[in-house]
Amino acid sequence: MTGTPPQDAYRGLVLGTDREASTPLGFSVFVDEHSYLQLDDVVHVQTGLPGVGETVDVYGVVDEVTARQEGVSLTSDVGLVQEGLLPARNVVSAHVSVTRVEPEIYVPPMPGQRVSLAQGDARGTALYFDKMKERIPLGLSRTGEPVFGNLEFLDGTRGAHVNISGISGVATKTSYATYLLYALFEGGALGNRAANSKALIFNVKGEDLLFLDRPNRVTADDPEERERYAHLDLSVGPFERAGFFAPVRRGGQPMPDTGSRQEGVVGCFWTLREFCAKGYIQYLFADAESDRGQLSFLIDNVDGRLRTAARLTPVGTSNIEVDGEPMTTFDELLDAIDAHVDPDSDLVDKWTGTGASALATGTARAFMRRLRAAARHVGHLVRGDEFDHPEEHRVDLDGPHQVLVVDLHRLHDRAQRFVVGVLLQELTDRREGISGAERPAPFFVVVDELNKYAPREGRSPIKEVLLDIAERGRSLGIILIGAQQTASEVEPRIVANASFRVVGRLDAAEAQRGEYRFLGAAMRDRSVLLKPGSMIVQQPEIPVPLLVQFPHPSWATRKQEVADTGIGAASPTAVLSSFRAGRNDDRRFED
Amino acid sequence: MTLRLLPWEPEYGTNLRSENDEVPSDEPRPYVDLGCEVAAELWSPREPKTATGRVPVQMVDGVRRAEAYAMDVDDEGQPVFGLFGSYGVGAARCDAKGARLLEETFAITRRYLHTGKGGQDWLLAAGRTALEFQARPARAAAKPGDPARTAADLVATLNRSMLDAETALALTLSEDESAITLVDGSLRGRAMPENLPGRLIAGYIKGIQEWYVGGKQLDVLIQLDVRGNERSPIFLIDHALLSDDATREDRALGRDARYSWYVRLAALDAQFHPLAGLARLEAPANQPFEDVVRLADDTAMTLPALASSPMRDPRAPQNLTPVGALEQALTHRLGDRLMVRRLLNAAVGRPAREAV
Numbered sequence: 044m045t046g047t048p049p050q051d052a053y054r055g056l057v058l059g060t061d062r063e064a065s066t067p068l069g070f071s072v073f074v075d076e077h078s079y080l081q082l083d084d085v086v087h088v089q090t091g092l093p094g095v096g097e098t099v100d101v102y103g104v105v106d107e108v109t110a111r112q113e114g115v116s117l118t119s120d121v122g123l124v125q126e127g128l129l130p131a132r133n134v135v136s137a138h139v140s141v142t143r144v145e146p147e148i149y150v151p152p153m154p155g156q157r158v159s160l161a162q163g164d165a166r167g168t169a170l171y172f173d174k175m176k177e178r179i180p181l182g183l184s185r186t187g188e189p190v191f192g193n194l195e196f197l198d199g200t201r202g203a204h205v206n207i208s209g210i211s212g213v214a215t216k217t218s219y220a221t222y223l224l225y226a227l228f229e230g231g232a233l234g235n236r237a238a239n240s241k242a243l244i245f246n247v248k249g250e251d252l253l254f255l256d257r258p259n260r261v262t263a264d265d266p267e268e269r270e271r272y273a274h275l276d277l278s279v280g281p282f283e284r285a286g287f288f289a290p291v292r293r294g295g296q297p298m299p300d301t302g303s304r305q306e307g308v309v310g311c312f313w314t315l316r317e318f319c320a321k322g323y324i325q326y327l328f329a330d331a332e333s334d335r336g337q338l339s340f341l342i343d344n345v346d347g348r349l350r351t352a353a354r355l356t357p358v359g360t361s362n363i364e365v366d367g368e369p370m371t372t373f374d375e376l377l378d379a380i381d382a383h384v385d386p387d388s389d390l391v392d393k394w395t396g397t398g399a400s401a402l403a404t405g406t407a408r409a410f411m412r413r414l415r416a417a418a419r420h421v422g423h424l425v426r427g428d429e430f431d432h433p434e435e436h437r438v439d440l441d442g443p444h445q446v447l448v449v450d451l452h453r454l455h456d457r458a459q460r461f462v463v464g465v466l467l468q469e470l471t472d473r474r475e476g477i478s479g480a481e482r483p484a485p486f487f488v489v490v491d492e493l494n495k496y497a498p499r500e501g502r503s504p505i506k507e508v509l510l511d512i513a514e515r516g517r518s519l520g521i522i523l524i525g526a527q528q529t530a531s532e533v534e535p536r537i538v539a540n541a542s543f544r545v546v547g548r549l550d551a552a553e554a555q556r557g558e559y560r561f562l563g564a565a566m567r568d569r570s571v572l573l574k575p576g577s578m579i580v581q582q583p584e585i586p587v588p589l590l591v592q593f594p595h596p597s598w599a600t601r602k603q604e605v606a607d608t609g610i611g612a613a614s615p616t617a618v619l620s621s622f623r624a625g626r627n628d629d630r631r632f633e634d
Numbered sequence: 635m636t637l638r639l640l641p642w643e644p645e646y647g648t649n650l651r652s653e654n655d656e657v658p659s660d661e662p663r664p665y666v667d668l669g670c671e672v673a674a675e676l677w678s679p680r681e682p683k684t685a686t687g688r689v690p691v692q693m694v695d696g697v698r699r700a701e702a703y704a705m706d707v708d709d710e711g712q713p714v715f716g717l718f719g720s721y722g723v724g725a726a727r728c729d730a731k732g733a734r735l736l737e738e739t740f741a742i743t744r745r746y747l748h749t750g751k752g753g754q755d756w757l758l759a760a761g762r763t764a765l766e767f768q769a770r771p772a773r774a775a776a777k778p779g780d781p782a783r784t785a786a787d788l789v790a791t792l793n794r795s796m797l798d799a800e801t802a803l804a805l806t807l808s809e810d811e812s813a814i815t816l817v818d819g820s821l822r823g824r825a826m827p828e829n830l831p832g833r834l835i836a837g838y839i840k841g842i843q844e845w846y847v848g849g850k851q852l853d854v855l856i857q858l859d860v861r862g863n864e865r866s867p868i869f870l871i872d873h874a875l876l877s878d879d880a881t882r883e884d885r886a887l888g889r890d891a892r893y894s895w896y897v898r899l900a901a902l903d904a905q906f907h908p909l910a911g912l913a914r915l916e917a918p919a920n921q922p923f924e925d926v927v928r929l930a931d932d933t934a935m936t937l938p939a940l941a942s943s944p945m946r947d948p949r950a951p952q953n954l955t956p957v958g959a960l961e962q963a964l965t966h967r968l969g970d971r972l973m974v975r976r977l978l979n980a981a982v983g984r985p986a987r988e989a990v
Contacts, residue, residue, distance in 0.1 A: 114735075114959050117945055123955060127732040128940055130959045 048087055048159030054078050057088060058136060059154025067141065067149035069103070072158045074135040080105050080160075082569070083185055083590050085169045086139055087161040088152040101152050102161060102169030103139035104587050106565040110135045140563070140587045142169050171584045179223070179232045180275040181580050182591030189275055190591045192543060194232045196583050198485045199517040202542030206493075207526040207578075208559075214547025215575045216526040218600075220244075220489045221252065222593045223524065227487070228445060230277055239484035243440070243470065245463060246450045247491055253304045253450060254599035256285040260606035262597045271594040281598040286444030290454060290462060293423040297430045300453050303602050308450070311436045313465065314361035315376060318425045320353035321472075322346045325504040326464035327417035327457070337406040338413075345380060345410075348394050362427045371427035377418055381411055420455035424462070438466055440473055440486075456495075463496060464505040471511060474519040483520030488512070493525040494532040506534060513540040530558040544581040546588075548573040562588050638907035643948035649841045649910060662848040667870040670893065670923065677854045679864040682931030688939060689932045690729035690813035692736070693838075693957050694804045696796040697722050697964040700789060701974050704982070706748065714750035717788035718767055718978055721745075721796040722964040723803055726956040728940065729813065733956050735963050739803055742967050747772040747791050749782045758977040765969070765977065770795075801825055808833040814932055818957070821892050821916045830918065834929050837892070837916035840952030846871060846894065856908045858898035865934035866896040868926055870919060891919035895930045899941035900951035913937065913952050 055074040058064075063071035070088075074080050084105040089098050112121060114131035123129035139158075145168070152158075161169045166188065172178065177194035184190050196202035205223065207216045224242050227233060233240050246252040258281045262268045272279045289299035291310040299310035313323065324346050328338075349363075356364045363370050365379040383394040384407045430436060438449055449466065451459045467488065474486065490496060490509070497506040512523050513536060523541070530538050531553065538544075544561060549570040553559075559567055561581050566588050570579060576595075581588040599605040640648045668674035704716035724740035726733065746756055746767040753769030772782035775790035782788055800817055801824045808815040814834045817824070821837040845852065846869065858864045872891035894916045902911045915933050917926050941951035947958045968974075 114963070120946070124733065126939075127728050127730070129955050130726050130728075130733040130735045130963075 046165075047089065048157075048161070048165065052087075052159035052162055053157055054080050054084075054086065054160050055137070055158050057152045057154050057156045057158060063136060063138075065151040065154055067101075067144065067151050069138065069140050070101075070152050072105075072137045072139060074108070074137050076133075076135075079135070080108060080137040081185075082106065082108060082565075084137075085142075085161040085166045087159050087165050087169065088156050090150060090152045090156055092148065092150065097146075097148075099148050099150060100143075100145045100168075101141055102143040102145075102165070103141040104169070104589070105137045106140050106563065106587065107138040108135060109137070138565075142585060142587055143171065170589070174584065177232050177234070179226045179230055180277065181226075181582075181589075182222075182578065182593040183271060183274060185590065185592060187271075187274060190580070190589050192580070192582050193584055194227075196542040197227075197522065198233070198236075199483070199520055199522060202583055203485075203517045203522050204513060204541040205522075205524040205543040205545060206530065206538050206541035207524070207545040207547065208530045208549065208553075209526075209528065209547030209573075209578075210550055211528055213575055214528075214549070214573070215578070216545075216547055217248075217251070217489070217491055218576075218596060219545060219547065219578050219593055220491075220524045220526060221255070221596065221598075224446065224487060224489070225282065225596075225598070226275070226277060228282070229280070230275075233484075236484040240486070241440070241445055241447065241484075242487040242489065243438075243447045243449065243466065244489040245459075245491065246448055246452055247459065248452055250302050250304065250450070250452065250602075251600045252448045253287055253301065253308070254601065254605055255282045255446060255448060256287075256307075257281050257599040257604075258606040259595070259597050259599045259604045261604050262595045263606060265595070268595050268597075272597060275594065277597075279597040282446045284443065284445035285448060286439070286442065286446070287448050287450065288438045289450040290424050290458070291426075291436065295429070297436050299450070301450050302453070309436065309438075311438050312424050312426045312430070312433070313437070314433050315363040315370060315373065315425060315427050316353055316356060316361055318373075319349035319363050319376075321465075321468070322350060323425075323461070323465050323468075324349060324414075326461045326468075327421060328413060328504070337403060338409055341384065341406055341410050344394065345384065348383070349380075360428055361433050371429070373418060373422040373425045373427075376425075377415065377422075380414065384410060417457050417461070420458045421461045424458065438469075440466075440470055460496070460505060463490065464508065467505065467508045467512065470521060471508060471519060474521055485520050485522045487522045487524055489524045489526070491526045493527040493534075493537065494529060497525075497534040497537050499532055499534055509537060510534065513537040516540075529553050529556075531556040542583050544588075546570050546573075546579045546581075547577070548575075566590075638910075639905050640910050641902060641906050641944060641950060642952075646949050647841065649949070649952050650907070662851070663844070663846050663871075665871060665873045665875045666846045667872065667875060668847060668851065668867075670870050671867040671927070674848070674851070677851050677867055679854060679858050679862070680867055681862050681864055682934045684928045685931035685935040688936045690727065690810075691936055691940065691956075692725050692727045692804075692807045692810070692813050692815045693818075693954060693960060694723070694725045694739075694800050694807065694815065695818045695957050695960050695964070696724075696800045697961055697968065698792055698796050699965075699968055699971065700792070701744075701971070702978050703785060703788075704746075704748075706750065708750040708752075712750065714748050714753075715782075715785060715788060716746060716748040716753075717772070717785070717792065718756070719745050719747060719788075719792040720968045720974070721792060721799070722967050723796060723799040724960060724964050724967075725803060725807055726960040727813070728956055733959075735960060736807075737963075739807070740964065740967055741799065741803075743795065743799065744768065745770050745792060745795065747782075747788045749787070756978075756981060758974075758981045760969075760973070760977055765974065797824060804835055805830075805833075808835045814929065814936065821918060822890065826890070826918055831921065832925075833921075834932070835917065836929055836933060838954075839914040839916065840949065842912070842914055852909070855896050855912060858896065858912065860898045860901045860911070860938050863934045863938060864898060865930055868893050868895045868923075868930055870894075871916075872919065892916045893919055893923075893926045893930075895933075897930075897934050897937050899938050902951075911951060 055072040058071040058073050088101045111134055112131045113134050124131040167173050172191050175193040178191040179194050180189045181192045209216050269279050287308040288311050289301045289308050291297045291312045292300040297310045299308040301308050352365050370376045382388050386404045386407055497509040512521050527533050551571045554567050554570050566579055577592050579588045579590050642649055698721035701718040706714040708714045722742045725736045727736055744765055744767045746769045755769050756767040758765040772788045772791035774780040774782050775787050804815050804817045811832045816836055816838040820839055871894055896912050896914050899913050900911045917929050940954040942953050942955045944950040947953045
């Protein structure tokens, strides 16, 4: 269907030995000694159908290349060959995993048939690019050609979600997630939905994501990188409409709690009223163990009481009234809760009842202990009336920003869980309304450390939200781009629901887990060798995982890279060459 | 001497087989002249004086295989024995550029040999190729002029065809006078042209049938040291040295005069008999003696490096490493034995079935 391959694309002949027999789904090639095949090369064979006169085009990807000496039988023979005493011949064979058969007549390519490198249209056919109505560039192959992904499996039309695995610091998970967003928003694949598409990113480590809106001068000054962007059909530039948010510091000013960047960062908090009305108290118990009988019963109970309190509180205030008493700080609210659940208090029967349904003292104490422990780290994020214009101090999911970066890196783990849980819930609540709309503009959520928020074992409120997104996100238009070091430690349903499975450098033991079976044996072995900037991507339409390399970020990932500063910057050439060498010592990529 | 082992694996026989006498006799053969290079009583190990290092070697070898015996009836109603046989001939070369099989010299021939007259060629279609067994009347082994009668005659004819092909290939290859060209086995009975000045052709005999030399000289052979690339003095084998009657008969068998010498290929371990590490070489006698000396020195310099190790070859050290690889490649080219056998079954059986 892509015509006869040109003469210069010839690479070898289909093999038919017992050991390397040809099958409809995989075959080996005797590689011509005047050419070579390498891993990831895309090849094409035309095989005839006897008696029909029809030709079947078989396409595939090289997943193994083997060099052998023919005519030797002993280990030491290689020495004899080198000494010129034993005649032997070096032969190379390559194994090909079939990706596509057109028309769909599954016959093995016949031994002796010519194998060619698939180029141009043939390559596109082999990798199903021709079937992709809308596509995004996932990166470049090692030979510099673009590798595409089918947008329909990413935006919720036919599938959704991305899951990225890899070792922290080497696998460049966050960098790749950010690259994908850039390709989605700047690449034009989303068409007229691009304007309304959004992304929410949690910055959990360093400040790498806080300069997304600034061009990266290292990349911009490098012709090679610019060329890579050109091959991907992407412009070189920053994210155009990025907004930055960080929870407020403790104290009397709503100042964002960030490091080197303050300017343009919105300090955000939640009001006491919101906290009570929306049941955010459950996210203070966001560790997986909280689902334990009595305790979770008590949390639900208190949650219900607080919602009632919020309903009874007059509008126009950020405070909350409990039993008619106004609470203006989180600590006051805690005391009020304490008074209502403490079995020794005379208020206790109001909330938790008496008699048979009375609370065990131990449970009440455990509840308060956990609540107060969480409050130590989270309390300053929930405020009463002390600041004006609370609506200006929130992560505005409906605002003008396309990419919303929420900086959590200075927060305690408990506070991180709280913010992530609260924002994910806010997002799902908001998107419920658009359910049923024709192809809603997608809202991407990048969540790293999925193993923390949705661990394999146990239940937690955040895990519930994430599972909800994983399973219903397609209809809500919420696309989860999740990442973790080890997919084996993440709730399997979340991983299984991801249409795109991406793997960066894996730990050798982790790579042998069942979660990575989709890689196949050869790719699994390679996953432990991947350098920063190289990822293996599996997508639904292409039966084999593909290796892609994505370009150096064209947005700044640190202050020194910001195009208009130039203070204390490392030599751009040095930074870039260490990137190319795949080294990670300058924390080029953030996981 | 105490008991010593012989190194070949038993199914290949021994390299010290003796047809005429079970143990070497003390006296040299009457048709042997030991004094060509040095007098018989002065025999001692000789280091190669005219050679300075290894020279390029070309090794010609052949493999043959009886595919199937057959029985037929000729036009006169007489029973006819037949043999479907294949043989392949080719060469390997070792020189400064390395060792390689000279695949361009590989030739596979298939014959239907029979004891009758005429006979029908058999063409066996095998995928995209065809195996053509050309019919040839076989010759008696004892008297090549007579038609064959026995199954042994058929095999002998096949063997002779292969030897002829080897000889022809060796003659072609020996046009390269910078290289020694070795043929497998004795030159006896090989159809060599009268005069080949400058050609470095030698017969390489790995299984020694007959020692030719006397007991004193055998002691010299035992002393040959591979570290010095030592060889024996050259001697002449010429049946014309015998009485007139014997000469005529031997001439009729094609026993032409030839020079010969022994080369030590390998220093074997103590459990092996020291004579077991030797090979005998032959060169046609119709050439200047100094050329033979040069050839003998070249072989002594070159061959020990090519001797095979017992790990690789059941006929080590005599079956030279490149020759082992060549035999393997040629056998491979003969095709799969079962496959050929099956094609024959199908080809022979089909007309019969159609006739029914």
